[in-house]
Amino acid sequence: MTDSSPVGGAPLGTSHAMLWTDGAARGNPGPAGAGVMLKTPAGDVLAAEGQYLGHTTNNVAEYKALLLGLERALELGVKRLEVRADSELLIKQLKGEYRVKNAGLRPLYEQALALLGRFEGTELKHVRREHNVEADRLANEGIDRGK
Secondary structure (H helix, E strand, O other), X not given: OEEEOOXXXXXXXXXXXXXXXXXXXXXXXXXXXXXXXEEOOOOOEEEEEEEEEEEEOHHHHHHXXXXXXXXXXXXXXXXXXXXXXXXXXXXXXXXXXOOOOOOOOHHXXXXXXXXXXXXXXXXXXXXXXXXXXXXXXXXXXXXXHOO
């Protein structure tokens, strides 16, 4: 089940947006969820979504949250995107600073690169967990819905 909350007045084709993503697994692996918060630079919410992912690992949940957020941003016509996530592994893999050693993450990584390539510009930032509370809350709500 998906909880998608695009804001009625948000302009389609917004040229620039910020995407916060978080994946969570209770146990690793365990019940997992993805959370995304997409906002304009002024702070207007374009999309807020939490999704249950089933039984998986935290790293898979992080990638699935990113993919969900990238898809929403593309659907809304965002051209330039700042991605913020509290997964250092995710950000460093996407920046090419870490290799993707886990075979299960490789297809998700490749899908993420393909989606990132559809934007005119992207910036990937690792943020501390306390600066990602909205996406974290949505990821945990996704897990709660799956119970």
